[in-house]
Amino acid sequence: MKKVFALLVAMTLVLLLAACGKDTGSAGADGDRLTAAEDKQDNTDAGKQDTADTGKQETAEKTEAEKEPVIPGVLYQIDQKEGEEPLIRAVSLDGNQAGIDDDNPVNGLEPSVDKIRFIFMLNEWISITLDSDKTSGLTAYIIKHQENPETYIDSFASLLDDAPMVELNKPADDDSWGYWGEMYLSEDYPTGYYDLVFANGLKPVAKVTLKFFGSDELTPKSNDELWNMMKNEAKPID
Numbered sequence: 312m313k314k315v316f317a318l319l320v321a322m323t324l325v326l327l328l329a330a331c332g333k334d335t336g337s338a339g340a341d342g343d344r345l346t347a348a349e350d351k352q353d354n355t356d357a358g359k360q361d362t363a364d365t366g367k368q369e370t371a372e373k374t375e376a377e378k379e380p381v382i383p384g385v386l387y388q389i390d391q392k393e394g395e396e397p398l399i400r401a402v403s404l405d406g407n408q409a410g411i412d413d414d415n416p417v418n419g420l421e422p423s424v425d426k427i428r429f430i431f432m433l434n435e436w437i438s439i440t441l442d443s444d445k446t447s448g449l450t451a452y453i454i455k456h457q458e459n460p461e462t463y464i465d466s467f468a469s470l471l472d473d474a475p476m477v478e479l480n481k482p483a484d485d486d487s488w489g490y491w492g493e494m495y496l497s498e499d500y501p502t503g504y505y506d507l508v509f510a511n512g513l514k515p516v517a518k519v520t521l522k523f524f525g526s527d528e529l530t531p532k533s534n535d536e537l538w539n540m541m542k543n544e545a546k547p548i549d
Contacts, residue, residue: 380547383520384429390464399517401442404428408435409529410537417537429521432529433498438490446481456504463515
């Protein structure tokens with residue numbers, strides 16, 4: 312009887328030890344699974360953070376590009392794709408009131424990208440000459456200067472209400488003036504910076520920033536004085 316009792320006790324201890332070992336193993340397995348889940352979550356969080364940081368950097372770079380100031384008298388392309396030939400390669404602008412002397416003229420310049428007359432007076436006619444393969448279907452608008460160039464891409468049509476506009480067409484070979492079109496900004500508008508925006512249909516393709524002065528303010532100035540004014544104004548607009 313004692314032998315049987317001792318045998319039962321021994322078997323009970325064996326079973327207890329086995330059960331303890333099983334529990335310990337389960338806890339270890341669960342612990343491993345928990346650690347793997349935590350690692351996966353950590354990696355996911357790190358990936359999200361990297362994506363967020365990259366997005367912030369791209370947004371910051373885009374914002375900086377959008378805020379990049381422009382220089383008056385320089386032709387800028389709008390939304391031009393990489394490798395795409397510009398629709399308007401160069402521009403020349405003449406006025407009919409200021410700068411009409413023959414010495415060192417600011418009028419009658421060859422179409423250019425960065426040597427464009429850009430100071431005019433209210434009520435002064437601006438004559439436009441283009442270097443472009445497109446001979447018709449182009450238009451020009453005078454719009455209050457937009458600090459963010461993305462505005463012309465995102466909401467150009469909303470800026471056209473009451474904006475002075477002219478259709479541009481290549482003149483005939485026997486046209487002695489040779490202008491593509493003429494326009495002016497009336498005295499109803501305040502003086503200051505404006506963008507001369509060129510469009511193909513309703514798609515803006517290029518622009519030149521101009522500065523307008525009051526009527527007769529530039530008339531008494533010589534060409535040399537006008538050149539000096541443009542030299543002083545040819546800097547990024549704040």
